[in-house]
Amino acid sequence: MLATFLFHENFALAxxxxxxxxxxxxxxxxxxxxxxxxxxxxxxxxxxSVGGGTIRDLLLGVPVFWMHDMLICSVAFITTILAxxxxxxxxxxxxxxxxxxxxxxxxxxxxxxxxGISAGLHPVICITLGTITGCFGGVLRDILINRIxxxxxxxIYATACIIGGTTFLLLNNIPGIPKEFIQIITxxxxxxxxxxxxxxxxxxxxxxxxxxxx
Amino acid sequence: MLATFLFHENFALAxxxxxxxxxxxxxxxxxxxxxxxxxxxxxxxxxxSVGGGTIRDLLLGVPVFWMHDMLICSVAFITTILAxxxxxxxxxxxxxxxxxxxxxxxxxxxxxxxxGISAGLHPVICITLGTITGCFGGVLRDILINRIxxxxxxxIYATACIIGGTTFLLLNNIPGIPKEFIQIITxxxxxxxxxxxxxxxxxxxxxxxxxxxx
Amino acid sequence: MLATFLFHENFALAxxxxxxxxxxxxxxxxxxxxxxxxxxxxxxxxxxSVGGGTIRDLLLGVPVFWMHDMLICSVAFITTILAxxxxxxxxxxxxxxxxxxxxxxxxxxxxxxxxGISAGLHPVICITLGTITGCFGGVLRDILINRIxxxxxxxIYATACIIGGTTFLLLNNIPGIPKEFIQIITxxxxxxxxxxxxxxxxxxxxxxxxxxxx
Numbered sequence: 067m068l069a070t071f072l073f074h075e076n077f078a079l080a081x082x083x084x085x086x087x088x089x090x091x092x093x094x095x096x097x098x099x100x101x102x103x104x105x106x107x108x109x110x111x112x113x114x115s116v117g118g119g120t121i122r123d124l125l126l127g128v129p130v131f132w133m134h135d136m137l138i139c140s141v142a143f144i145t146t147i148l149a150x151x152x153x154x155x156x157x158x159x160x161x162x163x164x165x166x167x168x169x170x171x172x173x174x175x176x177x178x179x180x181x182g183i184s185a186g187l188h189p190v191i192c193i194t195l196g197t198i199t200g201c202f203g204g205v206l207r208d209i210l211i212n213r214i215x216x217x218x219x220x221x222i223y224a225t226a227c228i229i230g231g232t233t234f235l236l237l238n239n240i241p242g243i244p245k246e247f248i249q250i251i252t253x254x255x256x257x258x259x260x261x262x263x264x265x266x267x268x269x270x271x272x273x274x275x276x277x278x279x280x
Numbered sequence: 281m282l283a284t285f286l287f288h289e290n291f292a293l294a295x296x297x298x299x300x301x302x303x304x305x306x307x308x309x310x311x312x313x314x315x316x317x318x319x320x321x322x323x324x325x326x327x328x329s330v331g332g333g334t335i336r337d338l339l340l341g342v343p344v345f346w347m348h349d350m351l352i353c354s355v356a357f358i359t360t361i362l363a364x365x366x367x368x369x370x371x372x373x374x375x376x377x378x379x380x381x382x383x384x385x386x387x388x389x390x391x392x393x394x395x396g397i398s399a400g401l402h403p404v405i406c407i408t409l410g411t412i413t414g415c416f417g418g419v420l421r422d423i424l425i426n427r428i429x430x431x432x433x434x435x436i437y438a439t440a441c442i443i444g445g446t447t448f449l450l451l452n453n454i455p456g457i458p459k460e461f462i463q464i465i466t467x468x469x470x471x472x473x474x475x476x477x478x479x480x481x482x483x484x485x486x487x488x489x490x491x492x493x494x
Numbered sequence: 495m496l497a498t499f500l501f502h503e504n505f506a507l508a509x510x511x512x513x514x515x516x517x518x519x520x521x522x523x524x525x526x527x528x529x530x531x532x533x534x535x536x537x538x539x540x541x542x543s544v545g546g547g548t549i550r551d552l553l554l555g556v557p558v559f560w561m562h563d564m565l566i567c568s569v570a571f572i573t574t575i576l577a578x579x580x581x582x583x584x585x586x587x588x589x590x591x592x593x594x595x596x597x598x599x600x601x602x603x604x605x606x607x608x609x610g611i612s613a614g615l616h617p618v619i620c621i622t623l624g625t626i627t628g629c630f631g632g633v634l635r636d637i638l639i640n641r642i643x644x645x646x647x648x649x650i651y652a653t654a655c656i657i658g659g660t661t662f663l664l665l666n667n668i669p670g671i672p673k674e675f676i677q678i679i680t681x682x683x684x685x686x687x688x689x690x691x692x693x694x695x696x697x698x699x700x701x702x703x704x705x706x707x708x
Contacts, residue, residue, distance in 0.1 A: 105653040
């Protein structure tokens with residue numbers, strides 16, 4: 067009983083730590099690409115890794131998760147320092163940024179959906195909350211470094227969160243499937259959709275006429 | 281007595297729904313203009329329609345209105361879907377965006393001022409809160425799609441909110457005027473100021489010297 | 495005893511007022527540089543002066559400081575009006591903006607660190623909170639007027655906050671140093687670092703390789 071509880075707790079914590087590592091790395095690489103100084107990189111990486119969750123907690127009206135949690139802050143800071151050191155080895159900014167952004171997107175979307183379910187929100191609002199948690203760390207990063215937000219690029223982005231979040235809710239209603247299995251499956255769906263979309267330059271059909279005049 | 285209460289309640293709800301429809305439409309058209317995919321359009325439209333009210337509720341320290349309100353979320357989502365379908369009929373993006381943005385601005389400014397009065401805030405802070413509620417949905421939309429915020433264009437924008445909000449507070453202190461009448465008048469003032477300003481390219485005088493060097 | 499309390503209270507209030515004046519001025523000048531109309535200038539100046547503290551209070555989960563505080567709102571509004579009038583005398587936008595931005599940065603960083611200490615947060619989180627309080631008013635200003643955020647320029651910016659905040663925490667642990675003395679010293683450190691950095695175009699070393707592709 068206690069062992070099961072500890073396993074669930076540790077699994078949830080592992081997801082949060084990996085997500086923090088992923089988004090901190092993506093933020094650090096984006097900031098280094100813009101040649102910020104080390105402390106500037108630290109701030110952008112921190113904002114990227116905690117931004118989505120901060121907005122989620124403000125919307126839920128619960129205490130902001132990282133204010134009393136040195137573990138997550140330490141993970142974000144240490145990741146950033148490691149990213150700055152590893153930079154001398156890793157040359158391919160663009161791919162690194164993309165892979166870590168996708169991973170963080172998957173992990174944080176599912177955390178957001180779960181927090182919505184725990185708060186007893188309507189399924190549609192849970193998916194919205196998950197999408198906000200997943201996307202807004204990256205949106206904040208892109209706004210702070212004055213890049214065109216990834217959200218706006220042609221390739222499927224928010225769509226991946228919505229599909230992943232919906233799958234999570236559907237599987238969650240089927241009794242007997244272990245929660246950890248659902249999490250791994252739906253996180254993988256989001257990451258794989260993003261990778262396939264970018265690799266094959268897939269984008270959602272524009273269902274409205276796209277020959278828009280200004 | 282009950283009938284009066286229900287009338288007031290329904291009138292307030294009607295204002296909120298029309299405002300949500302207006303801003304969701306303006307967000308959807310702005311996003312389609314930038315050729316986002318349908319789910320991207322959905323997110324921008326949603327952020328535009330609930331953004332100002334979300335910031336208002338966070339500032340007031342009350343629960344964020346749409347987290348437990350499927351009606352407003354449904355209105356925003358259905359409006360966006362209809363906007364994408366209607367797009368094939370409506371060619372004139374720019375005018376549609378402008379008219380719905382003005383309507384949303386008027387409706388949401390007055391909702392914001394009223395919430396400030398209900399919270400017992402100082403009149404100046406009520407007007408500030410109304411202006412934030414009215415303007416920041418649109419500001420968020422413009423930041424997310426990387427446009428120059430409407431707030432920054434030459435034509436009167438924030439000024440319309442401040443004039444409308446001040447008129448609301450003044451009329452509200454005169455006994456005997458029905459609340460609904462005050463709402464309709466002040467919302468109309470904001471919308472009409474915006475339409476006249478844009479039509480005749482009016483702008484507020486620059487009272488400081490405008491021959492600024494950088 | 496009462497006299498000591500009143501002195502401490504008044505000193506804290508003085509820091510907050512000077513910080514508000516400094517950031518409102520920097521916001522007003524930035525907005526005038528972009529030729530916004532007077533009400534537009536008012537909104538940008540207000541957002542700059544209360545933005546960092548608003549985010550700080552939301553993160554701390556305490557009531558947003560200016561919602562019930564007409565004094566700070568009045569200071570922000572009156573400063574903006576004076577800035578618009580003085581504009582006809584002061585020609586050098588850039589320097590004025592820079593000096594007031596640096597002063598506000600120093601004052602607000604230390605307020606943020608102190609609020610973190612009062613809330614019993616971990617030292618590292620106190621410094622993070624101070625840096626956010628100091629930087630995000632200016633970041634908001636730069637995002638609203640569509641400028642490249644100062645945070646991203648080469649010259650030391652966030653670094654100054656982190657050094658000042660850390661010094662505050664270290665001195666704060668040494669018994670016997672008057673609090674007001676620590677505040678004046680650390681605020682001065684931040685302002686002086688900024689002025690020296692800009693004057694001599696100093697920047698932090700890029701510890702990662704800066705010959706980035708893409």
